[in-house]
Amino acid sequence: MKEFHFHRASSVADAVAAVKGASAGKFLAGGQSLLPVLKLEMAEPSDLVSISRIKELRGVCVDGNKLLIGAVTTHAEVAASSEVKKHIPGLAALAEHIGDAQVRNRGTIGGSVAHADPAADYPAALVALGATIKTDRRAIAAEDFFTGLFETALEPDELVVAVHFPIPEKSAYAKFASHASKYALCGVMVSKTGSDVRVAVTGAGQKVFRVPEMEKALAARFEPSALDGISISADDLLSDGQASAEYRAHLVTVMAKRAVAAA
Amino acid sequence: MTTESKSLIGAPIARKEDRRFLTGTGRYTDDLNRLHQTHAVFLRSPHAHAKIVSINTSAAAAAPGVVAVYTGADIAADKVGGIPCGWLVKNKDGSNMVEPPHPALVADVVRHVGDQVAVVIAETKAQAKAALNLIEVEYDVLPAAATVRDAVAEGAPLVWEQAPGNTCFDWHLGDLAAVEAAFAKAHKIVEIEVTNNRLIPNAMEPRAAIGEYDAAGDMLTLYTTSQNPHLIRLLLGAFVLGVPEHKLRVVAPDVGGGFGSKIFHYAEEAVVVWAARKIGRPVKWTAERSESFMSDAHGRDTVMTAKLAVDREGNFLGFRVHNTANMGAYLSTFATAVPTYLSGTLMAGVYKTPAVYVEVRAVFTHTVPVDAYRGAGRPEATYVIERIVDKAARELGMDRLEIRKKNFIRTFPYKTPVALEYDTGDYDATLAMALEKADVKNYPSRVEASKKRGKLRGIGYSTYLEACGIAPSALVGALGARAGLYEAANVRVHPTGSVSVFTGTHSHGQGHETTFAQLVAQQLGIPFDKVEVVHGDSDKIPFGMGTYGSRSLSVGGSAIVKAVDKIIAKGKKIAAHLLEAGEADIEFKDGKFVVAGTDKSKAFGEIAFAAYVPHNYPIDTVEPGLDESAFYDPKNFTYPAGTHVVEVEVDPDTGVVTVESVVAADDVGVIINPMIVDGQMHGGLAQGIGQALFEECVYDESGQLLTGSYMTYSMPRAADFPMFKVGNHVTACTHNPIGAKGVGEVGAIGVPPATINAVLDALAPLGVTDIQMPATPEKVWRAIVAAKGSKAQ
């Protein structure tokens, strides 16, 4: 790991200013994705700006028909939150199965979405639930936020402040984890609010994506069997030693059915 | 040995060593810091096969904090010897195996990803790492052969010019003519091809080494993560550095797991000692985890084809195996013995197959050396045997247990067609115990319950045998071992009757400090906490061959027992004097020397005191002091055996296999501490199921290591397993004084085929007949899809 300057930010403005002012600054949240990258010397930031003690970034609250989760809220906090469990139980269950206990106690929702790992779980929830990402300067719809493999719409000095989730009628997440890493080889989140059904897939492709054919079938009949015979093409899916594209494509249908059954 | 009512033999005493391990006060190599110490990091090859065209270290040498930078040229200039191989295997024609050089730093051609090219030594590790990036190496990248199949292919890139076809040796054992005759009269010939997936040992503590030079005494010291410090001293001193033993001390302090990977002498150990002498300061190196993946010796990696000849009733007539074994790019310390003398000799298993023939072609590949890993050769033998036996039963329409029982060896001693002589065993007893513990009678109801949940259930068996307690020195010497395999012990009784036991074995998770203390306390009739066990320092221990091959209790423990026998014999002489009786009339019992038939006695402590304060003492005939050493050379291997039963559930939609039940009924000989034995079983079973379902080291066709971290190399976790049910049936080993056989490797040996047999049993209704380890979800799913496809046609 290369040497860097460390700052502990006291406010959103302080954090953004610190990253702006550095030659190659980066926000540090739980460090669960950033520290491995630094150890492997795949990134060499000049400055790390810790945001994890900024009070306004932490916590869960309900605002009308929306659930608001602050950026530095840990996965463990989301999993344990009575508000999340009450309003979007599928999201609490998702958080409960991220990595292992240590990762959940350190890793944050803001860090997860900003990192945009193609195998991360939250992106499926954000897209399926139609969430909005609030930053220090704007609001970005989830579908516009994830732009590619480890790529987002964020500017280098832009800070995720919170994620706003509309509360659905029902939703559930089904994950097929890599045995080695516990990341998703395929994770499917389904949500239903009236006739609006969404199916979002993470882990299988370069970035989270929706499956319109499944959404249509489920809008007509929200049951696992509605997905019988619907499969997605393996063409654009990830293929690696953990799982071939063909297997991932197969898992999308299996996991989608399981998510529908659980919703 | 006496086993009294409140015997310490068989007592589940909590491990002495756990207090320090659980409170973080163990002392591992990386915990040691020497005065004026420097830090070494190694530059490792990013290529599997490449010529080093040029190497420029000047920028690195000038970097802040750098003390020295060395390359292969410096090693060569100092005439540092190569890392030796400890076992010479002969070809079928009697000629020697190909034994290529293994330099401590490579000067000309790198032969695997991770091969060490240079070392940077600096004041801090961070400075050394920063300087490492400044070394410029120009490589001419060459094609590589990373897998067994690639290495034997026509026109494959050669790892060594002197090894055409990449063949290291072509060895065989058994009577080919007898096997051919058996096949000629067979009712059926069952065939199978199995791979033993390559494994990365992943000890919790990464390897580390500190070299130190004391100019005043011209003494070298190596602190290292080793399972056998004396063997390292021998290899490093005699072969690599040319330093005599009395000038070289090797210390292996607490070691955090080895599983075989810390038996071997590694290049880094040689480099830190050599460099310490050159710079006149201690040099410390600790592997990072990613270095461990690419530089620790790997395990297994064999491809076997086998044929079993059976008659109509299911009697085995002949068995024939061809094994292609991956050696990696260089020959590690025991690499050549693993597929041959530790595997080929096991091919009879527990069965009375009259004719067995095994051939091994060992091949070089552009990968990390492969060597012994928990089980070392015996898991590979067990796997092919127990898979083909299941297959034979299915092809003959016989019950899988009936065919096993029909062929069990039941008379002992039993001489196998592949060179071993089993002294004792009772395979029916462990089988019966396993079936009982596995509740096999109610298995059908569990199948139904699984079916209701949409799952396929399977049960698998393995009735395994292994040979451990290695090994009779004359025998292994005749077979090519370049060392003896006895063990040494020194038992030092202190003046007030407490005891220090110095053993040549090494404990790195096995609990020797507890087990050996129980053994000695029992034999001397003194309290357990009066005995301290010391290991791991060549300056303290008379000699030792270390810990591997489940040898520590049966061989090392036997040496201790013999040393204690000498203590007791001397004690009798002293007691006879003090009690004014004839030596022949003195009995030693319950910690007392007693004049037979009287109540006259002297406690052990009194005799010890007399020996060190010899005022009233038979000084003309008996030396003062009570301190005895013994060396024990085993007469035979020991032969643990047993039955493992695994039940799995397969999710047909995803191919995920979940382990529902694991039962092990083992005969590991006489048990000193059953809690430690259970612990060894639990770890071994987890590792064995890890091999069967999760773990696999994968290189791509260019020789890049694809599974170089825990993101892609899948380790078994506690949550993957149900509670293990383990039990023991003891037949005592007939040829060592303890009756112990060995338990360290049994779990990893017996359970992989039971697991795969269970998976295949679950998939049998779908028509799946084969699956290779590890049975990952995708592999199982593909097998199901393929079977459905072929059924549909």
Ligand SMILES: Cc1cc2nc3c(=O)[nH]c(=O)nc-3n(C[C@H](O)[C@H](O)[C@H](O)COP(=O)(O)OP(=O)(O)OC[C@H]3O[C@@H](n4cnc5c(N)ncnc54)[C@H](O)[C@@H]3O)c2cc1C
């Ligand atoms: C062993 C292991 C297993 C894991 N398994 C899973 C899994 O199963 N599923 C899963 O989804 N994830 C998994 N993760 C990743 C984990 O969820 C991380 O916590 C998450 O990806 C990053 O969150 P963090 O708070 O640790 O961010 P950090 O590592 O601190 O930061 C990650 C990146 O995001 C940036 N960043 C952080 N916060 C913000 C912010 N508020 N605004 C803008 N940029 C920001 C940082 O600059 C950095 O580039 C795993 C991680 C590990 C180590």
